Amino acid sequence: xxxxxxxxxxxxxxxxxxxxxxxxxxxxxxxxxxxxxxxxxxxxxxxxxxxxxxxxxxxxxxxxxxxxxxxxxxxxxxxxxxxxxxxxxxxxxxxxxxxxxxxxxxxxxxxxxxxxxxxxxxxxxxxxxxxxxxxxxxxxxxxxxxxxxxxxxxxxxxxxxxxxxxxxxxxxxxxxxxxxxxxxxxxxxxxxxxxxxxxxxxxxxxxxxxxxxxxxxxxxxxxxxxxxxxxxxxxxxxxxxxxxxxxxxxxxxxxxxxxxxxxxxxxxxxxxxxxxxxxxxxxxxxxxxxxxxxxxxxxxx
Numbered sequence: 001x002x003x004x005x006x007x008x009x010x011x012x013x014x015x016x017x018x019x020x021x022x023x024x025x026x027x028x029x030x031x032x033x034x035x036x037x038x039x040x041x042x043x044x045x046x047x048x049x050x051x052x053x054x055x056x057x058x059x060x061x062x063x064x065x066x067x068x069x070x071x072x073x074x075x076x077x078x079x080x081x082x083x084x085x086x087x088x089x090x091x092x093x094x095x096x097x098x099x100x101x102x103x104x105x106x107x108x109x110x111x112x113x114x115x116x117x118x119x120x121x122x123x124x125x126x127x128x129x130x131x132x133x134x135x136x137x138x139x140x141x142x143x144x145x146x147x148x149x150x151x152x153x154x155x156x157x158x159x160x161x162x163x164x165x166x167x168x169x170x171x172x173x174x175x176x177x178x179x180x181x182x183x184x185x186x187x188x189x190x191x192x193x194x195x196x197x198x199x200x201x202x203x204x205x206x207x208x209x210x211x212x213x214x215x216x217x218x219x220x221x222x223x224x225x226x227x228x229x230x231x232x233x234x235x236x237x238x239x240x241x242x243x244x245x246x247x248x249x250x251x252x253x254x255x256x257x258x259x260x261x262x263x264x265x266x267x268x269x270x271x272x273x274x275x276x277x278x279x280x281x282x283x284x285x286x287x288x289x290x291x292x293x294x295x296x297x298x299x300x301x
Contacts, residue, residue: 024171032179057136092213208252
């Protein structure tokens with residue numbers, strides 16, 4: 001009996017690790033790229049003395065993000081009943097909004113983010129250490145808050161499991177190692193392809209979080225249609241099976257969704273994925289991000 005229980009739990013653990021690990025790698029690399037641009041710029045500008053202020057800003061941003069995640073995720077862990085459903089639903093919807101904005105923003109901003117960060121750092125160096133630290137804080141904090149809220153929404157359906165957090169931390173560690181390797185020229189990543197495919201996958205993950213949030217608000221009686229099932233395949237699709245736990249752990253899938261859940265999921269994927277994959281209008285090419293790995297590798301370490 002114990003062995004069968006462990007075996008049945010294994011896919012769920014793997015799914016939670018994979019889903020949150022993807023978030024950690026994706027968001028960690030976005031943050032790592034920002035830090036790498038700032039560090040490489042200071043090194044190549046012979047302003048290593050300002051690296052400590054970048055480190056201070058990054059450290060403050062990480063502390064803020066951790067506090068937000070812990071405060072929302074664990075500060076509400078003792079809440080039960082309708083209040084718990086409301087918190088889960090609202091947190092999930094907030095995560096979807098932020099992730100959607102960031103994924104679509106990164107789609108176009110990646111062409112100019114390097115130049116903007118370098119220009120911002122040039123101005124900050126003139127103003128002083130506080131400006132340098134503030135620039136690093138805001139640049140990293142923006143990415144981090146997105147990650148924190150996304151993880152709150154993603155982890156809401158895991159019944160207090162610590163595996164999503166473990167997967168997130170492992171993903172961040174992998175992203176940090178990749179960032180260091182890229183900085184020293186040991187690894188090259190095609191950022192356009194990486195962010196294209198991980199962005200598309202995050203959109204599908206966010207659609208699942210949206211569906212989960214809607215179900216939570218329906219349960220709390222904030223939205224109608226809790227008893228209106230779009231379909232029910234629970235008679236042959238077991239949510240406790242390995243494929244059921246994988247589908248639920250990564251995509252928040254359930255075998256008996258409501259009509260509103262399915263409509264929201266399909267509408268979100270159709271609209272957001274359509275916006276994400278459409279061609280980006282040609283703008284003023286700077287080449288900064290295409291040459292990012294070359295620039296950092298060529299920096300005098």
